[in-house]
Amino acid sequence: MTSDPNYDVAIVGGGFAGLSAATALAEQGRRVIVLEARPRLGGRASSFTDPATGERVDNGQHLLIGGYHETFRFLRRIGASDAVTLQPQLTVDFVDRNGAPSRLRSRSLPAPLHLFGGIMTWRALDWRDRLSAVRMGPAVRSQRGSRPSMLGGTVREWLQQHGQTPRLIELLWEPLAVATLNESIDVAAPGPFVNVLARMFGTRTTDSALGLPTRPLDDVYAEPSRRYLERRGCTVDVNASARIVAADLASVTVRGETQPCRAVICAVPWYTLSDAIESPGPLAATLDAARRTPASPIVTVNVWLDRPVMETTFLGLPGRTMQWVFDKRVMFGEHASHLSMTASAASGLVDRSNADIIDVAMTELRDALPAARGAAVRRAIAVREKMATFSVASGLPARPATRTAVPGLFLAGDWIDTGLPATIESAVVSGHAAAVAAAEYLAR
Numbered sequence: 001m002t003s004d005p006n007y008d009v010a011i012v013g014g015g016f017a018g019l020s021a022a023t024a025l026a027e028q029g030r031r032v033i034v035l036e037a038r039p040r041l042g043g044r045a046s047s048f049t050d051p052a053t054g055e056r057v058d059n060g061q062h063l064l065i066g067g068y069h070e071t072f073r074f075l076r077r078i079g080a081s082d083a084v085t086l087q088p089q090l091t092v093d094f095v096d097r098n099g100a101p102s103r104l105r106s107r108s109l110p111a112p113l114h115l116f117g118g119i120m121t122w123r124a125l126d127w128r129d130r131l132s133a134v135r136m137g138p139a140v141r142s143q144r145g146s147r148p149s150m151l152g153g154t155v156r157e158w159l160q161q162h163g164q165t166p167r168l169i170e171l172l173w174e175p176l177a178v179a180t181l182n183e184s185i186d187v188a189a190p191g192p193f194v195n196v197l198a199r200m201f202g203t204r205t206t207d208s209a210l211g212l213p214t215r216p217l218d219d220v221y222a223e224p225s226r227r228y229l230e231r232r233g234c235t236v237d238v239n240a241s242a243r244i245v246a247a248d249l250a251s252v253t254v255r256g257e258t259q260p261c262r263a264v265i266c267a268v269p270w271y272t273l274s275d276a277i278e279s280p281g282p283l284a285a286t287l288d289a290a291r292r293t294p295a296s297p298i299v300t301v302n303v304w305l306d307r308p309v310m311e312t313t314f315l316g317l318p319g320r321t322m323q324w325v326f327d328k329r330v331m332f333g334e335h336a337s338h339l340s341m342t343a344s345a346a347s348g349l350v351d352r353s354n355a356d357i358i359d360v361a362m363t364e365l366r367d368a369l370p371a372a373r374g375a376a377v378r379r380a381i382a383v384r385e386k387m388a389t390f391s392v393a394s395g396l397p398a399r400p401a402t403r404t405a406v407p408g409l410f411l412a413g414d415w416i417d418t419g420l421p422a423t424i425e426s427a428v429v430s431g432h433a434a435a436v437a438a439a440e441y442l443a444r
Contacts, residue, residue, distance in 0.1 A: 007033045007235075009438050010252045010259050012242045012276055013267030015043020016424050017412040019225040020074045020431030021265050021438075026232045027077060028439060033235040033261065035242040035254055041222035044269060044388065045424065052379050053304060053338075056216035060300045060385055061326050061342045063179065063314075064211035067199030068425035070432055072211075075221065078228045083220040087209035090115065093312045094171060095368040096124065097319035104172070106208060112137060112201040115208050119172075129168045136162060140197045151191045154394060155181070158190035171318050178323060181421045182296045182344045182389040189394040192421040199425070212313060212326070244277045250409035263408040263438045267431065270390050270415035271295060282405035289397035293415070296422075298388040299346040301361035303380040305337040309371040320364045321349060337375070341365065350384050357382040389422030390415050402433045408441060410434040 014036030075081045090106040102124035107117030119133045139162040181188045200208040245251045250264040268276045273290040310327040328338040341361045358380045366373045399417040412434035420426035
């Protein structure tokens with residue numbers, strides 16, 4: 001740690017929120033220090049080395065939407081825009097619960113008609129399902145920009161209120177909602193999902209396209225952010241467990257010493273907020289809301305087979321426990337058949353044994369993909385993220401704003417009130433907002 005008093009901003013937390021805030025401030029010429037408690041940057045979106053294969057493995061599969069404009073702005077800033085491959089148009093392959101394959105592909109039409117054109121020609125649907133999809137455009141447009149708390153009920157109830165058929169909900173809206181909300185549509189509040197749809201139904205045809213990382217997550221943004229900051233005279237300090245004193249003026253202590261700075265951005269996950277802030281004072285209500293906000297888990301199964309079994313980069317498995325399967329061989333250009341299967345909103349799976357989780361994944365994979373039935377498993381590992389995201393169930397405490405009542409203290413992180421669920425985009429939106437707020441404070 002350095003005691004240099006010339007830091008404009010100390011940022012506590014080195015995930016997407018903290019690094020997007022840090023690089024945005026550095027871009028303006030501000031001198032910042034990033035304090036990360038773990039040995040590596042990355043927060044909850046990180047990677048580890050599998051000891052058996054030597055491969056870098058993500059702690060969970062992350063999928064971006066083209067409408068996540070702030071995330072792509074962040075990646076361009078740090079010179080990592082090539083780390084995510086964005087589809088030229090939305091294309092998703094599915095295998096329904098009966099084993100029938102189909103492909104949803106948007107059409108060469110202006111946005112958002114390209115999406116509805118794709119749904120109208122999706123052979124997995126009948127005409128009743130297709131016509132019900134047309135109602136979604138006006139529903140999203142009428143509620144675009146609404147505060148999430150203004151929409152009551154659950155996601156399923158909201159979809160049913162807008163005439164969506166059970167078949168369309170199961171094949172399209174539920175997989176999309178569970179992937180972005182990490183919550184069951186029978187539990188999740190509709191507001192955050194509507195805001196995700198508003199980004200997908202944007203003015204660009206690529207807003208609805210999907211983006212996949214082409215390298216492990218720490219190489220996607222964590223290390224590029226470190227290099228960006230250090231080139232600009234900023235500091236990144238890992239193994240640095242910091243405490244924020246929220247008194248008359250915010251301050252930070254690291255390893256028992258005060259870190260001189262003019263402003264502080266707290267960018268830790270909601271569940272560690274109480275550990276990061278001492279003498280909370282005006283932040284007592286925010287810390288109480290954080291403690292009363294439950295987590296929603298994600299379970300990922302990585303499996304190495306003795307042969308390739310997929311012809312596409314990823315596949316939707318609606319109506320199953322494991323909702324998506326990704327072929328890392330295609331994504332990273334590897335030769336081994338390394339598949340990553342993801343179960344979001346995995347509260348019914350996360351406490352089961354590794355053997356049980358892997359058995360569920362392999363049973364569903366072989367049910368959906370005939371080519372996998374004769375493949376031998378060379379290795380399989382289950383990765384549990386019990387605190388993967390905060391819950392977006394109805395009736396939970398309100399999420400806090402970026403600015404606080406403590407002079408010089410700002411909040412960032414996906415839990416901050418961005419209107420979005422716990423996505424990478426929410427984290428980056430919050431980081432950029434905190435950078436703006438901190439810069440305005442410094443200017444005053």
